[in-house]
Ligand code: ADP
């Protein structure tokens with residue numbers, strides 16, 4: 001059945017490299033006013049900027065970072081851009097351009113790559129960035145997507161991991177643990193589907209956490225919000241690997257410790273409900289789950305008034321002069337944070 005269907009679809013070899021690149025990038029326009037020359041020449045030309053240039057790259061590999069059984073290529077294209085934009089945001093910078101390189105095996109059809117680029121285009125439109133180039137090669141097995149993103153910030157506005165000082169407040173955007181539980185649900189349904197192809201799961205009770213796994217958003221809105229509130233964080237990182245490891249990165253780079261409070265950790269009710277269903281402590285997922293792509297940052301105490309009561313921002317703890325970092329649980333136990341946060345927590 002699938003083979004029948006595939007026969008109607010175009011194989012990558014039917015098109016050839018140049019026609020493929022032309023087709024995939026045909027719908028992209030240059031909109032930011034920051035690009036002189038985009039896709040189609042030997043290299044791109046960018047408009048000179050009055051500010052510092054921020055650049056980052058991230059790669060997604062089939063079987064390692066995504067499972068094509070339950071990841072649509074459209075979502076994957078979006079995510080590949082979003083995770084890079086998230087790193088630009090974590091420097092308190094505004095993204096402007098991306099380059100996208102793909103390695104695809106003959107198993108992928110032209111139509112499948114159309115879907116991937118449809119997702120990339122949605123992300124470019126949503127974050128207001130220009131696609132200005134990339135590379136296209138064949139792979140022996142699977143799909144690899146590498147995205148490089150550029151952004152801009154004034155020198156005094158750039159926020160590193162290293163600026164946190166004793167007594168400053170530790171703040172996180174949005175909520176945590178959702179992407180981890182979204183993945184647990186998707187994996188469970190994938191296993192059920194393999195043993196029973198007629199299986200029709202009701203995913204509505206999990207819509208938010210699945211969305212957070214499949215279509216993570218970079219918090220560019222928070223960069224704009226902080227700017228509007230006139231708050232420059234002293235240190236910042238994006239939460240890609242779980243809160244515990246990101247807190248420890250800020251601590252190590254800044255030469256401080258942190259104390260965070262379990263009762264302050266922002267979690268959606270779907271996280272609490274799904275955690276109970278799976279018999280997993282939700283705090284475990286927050287500390288070591290990963291892929292939330294929220295922003296974690298420190299602010300000076302005098303800036304607290306500016307962020308107080310904002311529904312997108314939660315103070316979860318503070319910096320200390322200690323060299324270790326700790327979680328204070330709801331029953332007032334103090335547990336040292338390790339990169340594998342849950343190891344200690346489950347003891
Ligand atoms: P070269 O042989 O000089 O590397 P390519 O044929 O690889 O040139 O690329 C031609 C143009 O298409 C360049 O502008 C390049 O940046 C762009 N390009 C190639 N592959 C992709 C891709 N996967 N996504 C976006 N742009 C691409």
Ligand code: MG
Nearest residue numbers: 134135136137
């Ligand atoms: Mg090339």
